[in-house]
Amino acid sequence: MSKRVALEASFAVAEAARMADVDVTAAYPITPQTHIPERLAEMVADGELDAAYIPVESEHSAMSACLGAAAVGARTFTATAGQGLELMHEVVYVASSMRYPIVMAVCNRALSAPLSVWGDHSDAMAVRDTGWIQVFCQNNQEAFDLTLWAFRVGEDPKVLFPVMVHLDGFTLSHVTEPVILPEQSEVDRFLPKFQYLFALNPDKPMTHGAFGPPEIYSEAKIAQEVAFRKSKEIILQGWNEFGNIFGRHYFPVEQYRTAGAKTLLLTMGSSTETAKIVIDERRDKGEAIGLISLRLWRPFPFEEFRQIVKGAETLIVLDRCISSGMGGPVFSEVRSALYNEVPKPKVVNIIGGLGGRDISENDFEYVIDRSREIAKQGSEKMLETVGVRGKMIGIRG
Amino acid sequence: MVKQLTWIDMEVGNIVKEAGSASFRRTGDWRTERPIIDKEKCNKCGLCWLYCPDVAIRPLENGYYEPDLYYCKGCGICAKACPREAITISEEEEK
Numbered sequence: 001m002s003k004r005v006a007l008e009a010s011f012a013v014a015e016a017a018r019m020a021d022v023d024v025t026a027a028y029p030i031t032p033q034t035h036i037p038e039r040l041a042e043m044v045a046d047g048e049l050d051a052a053y054i055p056v057e058s059e060h061s062a063m064s065a066c067l068g069a070a071a072v073g074a075r076t077f078t079a080t081a082g083q084g085l086e087l088m089h090e091v092v093y094v095a096s097s098m099r100y101p102i103v104m105a106v107c108n109r110a111l112s113a114p115l116s117v118w119g120d121h122s123d124a125m126a127v128r129d130t131g132w133i134q135v136f137c138q139n140n141q142e143a144f145d146l147t148l149w150a151f152r153v154g155e156d157p158k159v160l161f162p163v164m165v166h167l168d169g170f171t172l173s174h175v176t177e178p179v180i181l182p183e184q185s186e187v188d189r190f191l192p193k194f195q196y197l198f199a200l201n202p203d204k205p206m207t208h209g210a211f212g213p214p215e216i217y218s219e220a221k222i223a224q225e226v227a228f229r230k231s232k233e234i235i236l237q238g239w240n241e242f243g244n245i246f247g248r249h250y251f252p253v254e255q256y257r258t259a260g261a262k263t264l265l266l267t268m269g270s271s272t273e274t275a276k277i278v279i280d281e282r283r284d285k286g287e288a289i290g291l292i293s294l295r296l297w298r299p300f301p302f303e304e305f306r307q308i309v310k311g312a313e314t315l316i317v318l319d320r321c322i323s324s325g326m327g328g329p330v331f332s333e334v335r336s337a338l339y340n341e342v343p344k345p346k347v348v349n350i351i352g353g354l355g356g357r358d359i360s361e362n363d364f365e366y367v368i369d370r371s372r373e374i375a376k377q378g379s380e381k382m383l384e385t386v387g388v389r390g391k392m393i394g395i396r397g
Numbered sequence: 398m399v400k401q402l403t404w405i406d407m408e409v410g411n412i413v414k415e416a417g418s419a420s421f422r423r424t425g426d427w428r429t430e431r432p433i434i435d436k437e438k439c440n441k442c443g444l445c446w447l448y449c450p451d452v453a454i455r456p457l458e459n460g461y462y463e464p465d466l467y468y469c470k471g472c473g474i475c476a477k478a479c480p481r482e483a484i485t486i487s488e489e490e491e492k
Binding site for chain 2: 207
C-alpha cells in the first residue's frame, strides 16, 4: 500500500530519486536546493541507496560528472538552483545534444545582483533554449511524481533527452506537505531499468562527443530538434501510464475551472495554487474566469495551449522573470504562439514575484482587475507589475 | 571523400559507432610547416616516432622514419625530440 507522509518537496524529490534507484548523483549544494543532495548523500551513506555520490567542487563539474555517468549507461540525477544552474550552463547544452537522459531538479531561484537566494523563475528562463525537457511543479506531490516520471520519459529509447524538474525555491523546496509515496513494486512497474544502447564500453569502442565541423553541425542540430519535438508523444504516454498506475493525472497545460471562461489567468509553478483560491471566489460570484498553468515548458505544447485558450477574450500572463528590454519570457512565447491564430485572446503581461516576493491572493485580485483595464484600453505599456512599490510611469517600448 | 550525411543519417547524440574514424580526416591540410628528415644524421633511434602526438611518423622497412604528410600538422615536436638534430622544419610553399 502507498503511504501518506509529511515531506518537504526537497525530500520528496530525493525520495523519488531513491525509489528510481539512481546509480550516480553528482551535485554541489546551493540554497535552496541543498536539502536534495544532503538527503541523497545521507541515503547513500546509510546504505538506503546503492549509488555513487560524487561530491564535486562546482556545478560545472557536477553536470560534467553526470555526462560521464550517463555515457556509461548509469541512471543519473542531480539538482541545482539559481547561480549554480548558471555556472553549469555550458554543460547543460552538452547533456541534451549528446542525448544523455540526466534528470535534474531545479529549486528555482532569482539571479544576482542583488544577491538573492529566494525564488523566482530567472534561472529556469535562462536555460529555456538548452534542449532539455522541462516541467514545472505546483506542490510537493508533483515534485515527487514528476521526478519519477522524468526518468521514465528521458530514458525512453525514443527520447534520450535530459529532463529538468522545476520546483519553486523555498515556496516548495522548504515547505512540508502531505505526499503520497507509492510502493516500490508500483515504481518498478512504472519505471523499467535504464538500458542505454550506446553505453561506452571498452570491448566495443565508439566515439561520444566528436566535433562537428560546418559540413555536419547543421544536420546534427536539426536531427536533435526533430527528435526533441517527437519526444512529446512519449511525454504524453508517460503521463498516461503514470495516471494508470498511480491515479494522478498530468497534462501539458493544466486547467482549472476553464469551462466557458472569457478571461484566463496563466501561472507557472507554486503560485498556481494561490491563484486557484482567487479563481474559486470569482467563479462562485459568477465571473467567467479560469486558470491555466504550463506544466510542460519544453517542448512547448503549442497544440494543447492553442486549443485551450481559443475561446477566451483575455489571457493574463504572470511572469516571475524579466527578459531585459523585452518583458516576461513566458508572455513573449505565449503571445508568439497565438499570433497567427483566429480568433485569439488579447494577451496581457504582468511581472511579479521576483526574488522571493510573495504573490498573495490580493495580488492576484489586482493582476486580474488591472489586466482587464489594460485589455480594455487596447494599448499597453511595456512594463506592468504587481507587488512592486512605486508607480510605473513613462515606460515605452 | 566522406559521404555527405543528411540529418536523417545522424546517429543519436552524433555518436560515431566505429572506432578509429579520425583516420579518414586529412588533418595534414592545416600544415604551414613540414618536417624534413636528414638520413645522413639519423641513427634510427625512433624518438620522433615515439613523440609524435598524431602518430604521423611512419617507420620504414629499412629502419628509417618519414613523416606521413596526410596527417602531419607540422607541429615540430619531432624536430625538438631528435637528439641528433636530424629533423628540420621547413615552411610550406604555395603551389
